[in-house]
């Protein structure tokens with residue numbers, strides 16, 4: 169089976185490629201990735217010479233290049249995206265281009281090349297803010313809040329329209345917040361871990377009481393593989409860690425595990441449009457595909473801390489000029505830099 173994976177040089181995609189190569193024989197993987205700031209071939213060093221793995225650099229928005237790389241594939245797993253909510257707020261165009269137009273380009277190619285299975289990787293953010301105590305099922309309304317989540321919801325709707333109108337054999341996964349090795353330190357969990365290492369302020373947006381469901385990336389990789397191999401065409405599958413925690417609790421737990429004082433916690437101006445709570449019902453994954461998350465949160469957090477400690481060279485490589493200028497622009501003088509993004513100022 170030839171598998172065309174988009175965005176395989178990013179956090180979840182690179183974990184998925186290593187996961188599948190270590191568990192399955194008989195998959196030939198083509199990793200197609202534009203290598204944006206978030207894409208990093210160092211994530212795949214351990215499999216770069218594997219006989220069943222190859223890499224092609226290109227954008228999913230470039231139909232000709234994508235067609236050439238996709239030709240001969242049996243299945244597509246589509247991870248490629250502009251994945252950071254904050255960046256989509258500061259500069260929405262890349263999220264719209266890649267997440268909406270790029271997905272459209274791939275859907276057209278999947279029809280043309282008669283792809284047998286198309287797995288579209290989406291997110292719990294498409295359901296928007298959940299009320300206290302509420303959980304989203306796959307049938308909950310789509311109420312995205314940020315340009316990122318609106319672009320992902322748009323791409324989900326395009327995928328579902330291609331299933332219905334053209335009979336495209338597609339399935340969708342909507343996962344919660346992933347964490348684990350190789351996550352770019354713009355995201356909350358690796359940002360907090362690496363700032364703790366450096367005794368730097370830990371930027372907590374607003375009151376820090378926003379809730380997220382934390383999912384270890386290995387659990388997500390097992391789920392995506394199950395959906396690829398056994399998911400029902402046209403279905404959406406929620407994938408969550410079933411562990412909903414406040415951001416502040418996560419930051420405090422990381423401080424305790426690393427052994428640093430809570431004085432590092434620093435409350436900063438909130439993200440505009442910030443969703444208070446994400447929480448998923450994942451019964452369908454368990455009932456239909458026999459999947460449930462296996463990594464307990466504290467075990468996963470300990471492993472992740474250890475991984476970032478052991479991979480200082482990787483970390484130094486990704487915290488380069490682009491990362492530093494992003495950090496400086498939006499975290500130092502945060503109040504004034506955010507003022508320019510909202511009408512309310």
Ligand code: NAD
Pocket residue numbers: 174175176177178179180181200201202203204205206207208226227228229246247248249250251252266270289290291292320342343344345346347352
């Ligand atoms: P990431 O930002 O780490 O990686 C994204 C990858 O896509 C990078 O390698 C980047 O180079 C590539 N890419 C970006 N634009 C591209 C383009 N135009 N053409 C080809 N490649 C391009 O993202 P991630 O955290 O690994 O997320 C992967 C997918 O999972 C995304 O679709 C995201 O929306 C979804 N998701 C992520 C999370 C999470 O917690 N990280 C949760 C739910 C869903």
Ligand code: TDX
Pocket residue numbers: 251252253254290291292293344345346354355356357359371372373376378379380415439
């Ligand atoms: O510096 C920070 N301080 C802070 O308080 C950052 C970067 C985040 N936060 C908060 C915002 C969120 O409530 O932490 C929470 C998690 O933030 P992110 O890591 O940016 O994730 P989130 O916005 O929840 O989105 C993530 O999960 C769903 C991924 O980035 C998305 O790609 C995915 O779709």
